[in-house]
Amino acid sequence: MTIVTESEIERYRLQLAEYPDALKALDVLEDCEGDLEYAAETIAIVSGELKNDLAEKDPNQPSLLHKQFERLRPHICTQAFKDVLNQGSGAALGWLITAAIYSALPLTLILIYISTRALDEFCKDC
Numbered sequence: 001m002t003i004v005t006e007s008e009i010e011r012y013r014l015q016l017a018e019y020p021d022a023l024k025a026l027d028v029l030e031d032c033e034g035d036l037e038y039a040a041e042t043i044a045i046v047s048g049e050l051k052n053d054l055a056e057k058d059p060n061q062p063s064l065l066h067k068q069f070e071r072l073r074p075h076i077c078t079q080a081f082k083d084v085l086n087q088g089s090g091a092a093l094g095w096l097i098t099a100a101i102y103s104a105l106p107l108t109l110i111l112i113y114i115s116t117r118a119l120d121e122f123c124k125d126c
Contacts, residue, residue, distance in 0.1 A: 002036040002065075002116050004029060012112060015089040021104035022093060029109065036116075040065040040109045047105070068102065068110055075099045076114060077123035089115070 004012075009030055016022035025043065032039040041064050044050035050064060062070075075081060075096065084095040089111060096107045 001038075002113065004034040004036055004112060004116075006030070006034065008112075009034065012089060012108075016093055016108065018090060019093055019104050019108070022108040025105045025108035028105075029112075036109055036113055037063040037065050040068065040106060043105050043109070065109060065113055068106055069113055072096070072102075072110060073123070076119070082119065085114075085119070 009026055013023060013026055016026070025039070028042055029036065029039040032042060041050060044064055045052045069076075081092070081095060081099075085092045092114075093104065093107060093111055096102075096111065097104055102110070
């Protein structure tokens with residue numbers, strides 16, 4: 001479980017202020033008490049991407065958020081993305097929106113997930 005603090009959520013609000021869907025994702029994250037995986041599942045259930053059967057979920061399987069992150073590996077494990085990420089979360093989200101298959105709602109949470117991980121370590125096998 002990855003928990004994002006209220007102060008971190010507020011920092012992301014400032015960085016992503018120009019993206020209304022990102023702000024909605026941050027609202028969901030806040031409603032989920034900062035639990036990044038729970039927020040991703042909540043957004044997926046509301047959007048119809050995921051059935052509301054989380055009680056039957058196998059705890060040994062990767063989270064939905066991690067699966068989404070894996071699908072984006074070809075996009076995020078590039079020097080271009082790393083360069084954009086160094087410019088800040090807003091620039092990185094804009095880049096992901098144009099390069100990826102997800103909308104800003106899940107991408108916001110994926111971007112936060114990326115920021116909690118060592119990107120170079122994750123991408124070393126690419």
